[in-house]
Amino acid sequence: MKYKIVCIFTFVLLLVGCTGERFQGINTHQSFVASMNILEPSLTFYDRQGELIANWAFEKAYTGAVLIQQDRVLLYGHQLTEADIYELSSGKKLATIETGIGTTNAYYAVDEQMIFLTNSRSNSLMRYNLYGEPDGELALRNYPMSMIAHEGLLYVVNYKDTVLSVVSIEDLSLQAEWPIEKSSHGFAIVEDTLLIGGHGEGMHSNETVKVLDLASGKELSTMTMPLMPIGFAQKEDELAVISHGSNMLYVTEPTGKPKWQLEVGANPFAVAYFNSHIIVAGYDDNKIYFIQHGHIDETISVDKGPFQLLVRGDS
Amino acid sequence: MKKLTTKIWVLMCSLLVATIAFMYILSNFIYEELYVSDMEQSMIEVGEKLQTMYRGGKVDDALIARIEDFNAYSHFQIFAVRNPRELSACVPFDIDYDTLIGPNEREQLLKGQTVTKVGYEKRFDRPIISVILPFTEQNRLEGIIYLYYPLTKISELANTEVGLLIGGAALFSLCVAFFIAQGLRRIMRPLHEVQQAAEIMSEGNYEARVNVASKDEVGQLAEAFNQMAQAIQQEDEQQKTFLATVSHELRTPISYVKGYSEAIGQNYMTEEEQREAIQLITREASRMERLTNELLQLARTSQEQEKLELYPIVLAETVREVTAILHATAQLKQIDISETLNEELIVLGDEEKLKQILINILENAIRYSPAESNVQITTSIVEHFAMISIKDTGIGIPKEDLSHITERFYRVNKARSRSDGGSGLGLSIVEQLIKQHKGQLTIESEVGKGTCVNVKIPLMEE
Known part of the structure; x- marks a missing residue:
């Protein structure tokens, strides 16, 4: 009898061993905000009350993540040669994409169901299908990073360059190149304008968000949001911008008219809407903040270096 | 590098x-350890005081200005920074400009810790000691106070006068080297003189001496050398005298023998004269025989210095046997030999040699005593020795001759008259034999009154 138990136990252990790394699964109907922490790489999931749902601690030095559809997350690292796709409901790894070192950002174009990765080594944009299979590549300018898709076009900021590249999602062709400031980062599309944030060049700290014409790339106006506005989040009637240099959260109407502002966190890089809350991640203080109507409702300590926020709303 | 002087000079x-x-x-080490750490400490103290100016919130221009005002009163450079770009706030992003503080320092400062650095700083294009203190509130790094002081190495300090410094050091070294060489030459001079004197001596000139000026080890060596040279010279002279004496002593009887035998051979003599001549020849031949025997004995005694085997001897017996041997000789001069003997004395010795000692001394006593006089032999115990005293009432020995009396062929009577019959070797032999017995010889004498010879021979230990 004892022998049987030992045999079964060993078999189960073997099975578990064969399945590879597996994290705690997240219910498909569970809405969450997830903090991508990069100093001690982990992804921590919280529900709308700020309760911890799951904590995925990684061995690999992931520096970013992006949600793909409802139940998948893609994790990449600037110093890693591959990106991994995990299933949220099972916590299992679904696929691995050979990216090569230098992945700076990942973007999921919802409408076209395409995954885009930018690479600072090859200075290129790479397209993958939902299964992580390569589907084309386009050489861009120096250090492509920030991406946003709109009506069949992908707007890519070349971080160490003064050029914004406009790429056709369908045939991966370069449509236009618009002049922008160096070290630009962070995008939002409001009606027919493109908002671009940035750090500023050299020792100069950028204090404004540039408003470009979505069709021509012409700079229409600027919104003053010091210092170094780089994080954007938006919902139908509101725009949230986080400036990490001054720890300021600016909330405006879509027209740019200020609604309120709040000093929050220490060196916050990410902002996101999650149901009725605005979530801000403080990189230096390792906290995420639940903010509503200009007040901090809740502060949650997370692992070291919260750098990105992923949000899955109610399905 | 053959000379000792050169070796010592090179070493020094x-x-x-x-x-x-x-x-x-x-x-340099003291500079690093003391100067730098002291500077760091005082910079931290000043920085901590300035840190108290911060009241929380954003770092404003007024605070920065106030801190920079402090520059006027401080010997190190102080400034405050609030630009997040300078403070590596964008660090998760690729930074392609030079920030004032790096990511690690930012992390330290965020914890409220003070950062100290020593080394080259690109921003200031020179090595500096820097101390950075944070202005933090709610985990926000709102700004920093940056204090620095140019780290001027001693070598850099003397950069303009570096030639002078090296030149001075070289000149100083040369001067010291010169003085060392001079000093060494002075110290080693007696050694050179000793060497030169030794060379002169090796050529056979034993009169060479070293001029001793110092009392140090070298001076002592020179003095010892002089003593050695003197001893060698004396020995040499003695050797020469000895040879001269031996040849002289032998030549006289040989010329007698030669002369008389030639005369006999050529029949110039009467029978009576011939008989007398033959007697003379016999006497001189005996004399030669005795002389050569004594020389042989002396040579043998010197060679056998270590070989003598000592055994217990009843001293009184030996003394009696010796007086018996010399009884006839004493009778010729009607000399009486009286004995006062301790019968219990047993000495460690060689009987034959001991007899030889006593015979030689007693012969001398009889030889130099007037007719009808008395010679006394007394034996007694002195410490661990048996003392044999042989006292006569003879002619005595002058004081100045006493110390030389045991030298070979030394005779008080410089005329070398053979009337008293001595060869001048007797006491030399006695002295050698007593040495072999580990004993002592002392002679007391007064001219005209007599001589007392004391011989100490070790007693057998019970």
Whole structure:
């Protein structure tokens, strides 16, 4: 009898061993905000009350993540040669994409169901299908990073360059190149304008968000949001911008008219809407903040270096 | 490098150079350890005081200005920074400009810790000691106070006068090397003189001496050398005298023998004269035989210095046997030999040699005593020795001759008259034999009154 138990136990252990790394699964109907922490790489999931749902601690030095559809997350690292796709409901790894070192950002174009990765080594944009299979590549300018898709076009900021590249999602062709400031980062599309944030060049700290014409790339106006506005989040009637240099959260109407502002966190890089809350991640203080109507409702300590926020709303 | 002087000189110069190098390293070390750490400490103190100016919130221009005002009163540079770009706030992003503080320092400062750095700073294009203190509120790094002081190495300090410094050190080393060489030459001069004197001596000139000026080890060596040279010279002279004496002593009887035998051979003599001549020849031949025997004995005694085997001897018996041997000789001069003997004395000795000692002394006593006089032999115990005293009432020995009396062929009567019959070797032999017995010989004498010879021979230990 004892022998049987030992045999079964060993078999189960073997099975578990064969399945590879597996994290705690997240219910498909569970809405969450997830903090991508990069100093001690982990992804921590919280529900709308700020309760911890799951904590995925990684061995690999992931520096970013992006949600793909409802139940998948893609994790990449600037110093890693591959990106991994995990299933949220099972916590299992679904696929691995050979990216090569230098992945700076990942973007999921919802409408076209395409995954885009930018690479600072090859200075290129790479397209993958939902299964992580390569589907084309386009050489861009120096250090492509920030991406946003709109009506069949992908707007890519070349971080160490003064050029914004406009790429056709369908045939991966370069449509236009618009002049922008160096070290630009962070995008939002409001009606027919493109908002671009940035750090500023050299020792100069950028204090404004540039408003470009979505069709021509012409700079229409600027919104003053010091210092170094780089994080954007938006919902139908509101725009949230986080400036990490001054720890300021600016909330405006879509027209740019200020609604309120709040000093929050220490060196916050990410902002996101999650149901009725605005979530801000403080990189230096390792906290995420639940903010509503200009007040901090809740502060949650997370692992070291919260750098990105992923949000899955109610399905 | 053959000369000892050169070796010592090279050694001392190397030590000098090593000392200068060590002092340089040491002064640098002291500079680093004391000066730098002291500077760091005072910078931290000032920084901590300035830190109290911060009341929380954003770092404003007024605070920055106030801190920079402090520059006027401080010997190090102070400034405040609030630009997040300078403070590596964008660090998760690729930074392609030079920030004032790096990511690690930012992390330290965020914890409220003070950062201290020593080394080259690109921003200031020179090595500096820097101390950075944070202005933090709610985990926000709102700004920093940056204090620095140019780290001027001693070598850099003397950069303009570096030639002078090296030149001075070289000149100093040269001067010291010169003085060392001079000093060494002075110290070693007696050694050179000793060497030269030894060379002269090796050529056979034993009169060479070293001029001793100092009392140090070298001076002592020179003095010892002089003593040795004197001893060698004396020995040499004695040797020469000895040879001269031996040849002289032998030549006289040989010329007698030769002369008389020629005369006999050529029949110039009467029978009576011939008989007398033959007697003379026989006497001189005996004399020669005795002389050569004694020389042989003396030579043998010197050679056998270590070989003598000593055994217990009843001293009174030996003394009696000796007086019996010499009884006839004494009778010829009607000399009476009286004995006062301790019968219990047993000495460690060689009977034959002991007899030889006593015979030689007693013969001398009889030889130099007037007719009808008395010779006394007394034996007694003195400490661990048996003392044999042989006392006569003879002619005595002058004081100045006493110390030489045991030298070979030394005779008080310089005329070398053979009327008293001695060869001048008797007491030399006695002295050698007593030495072999580990005994002592002392002679007391007064001219005209007599001589007392004391011989000490070790008693057998019970």
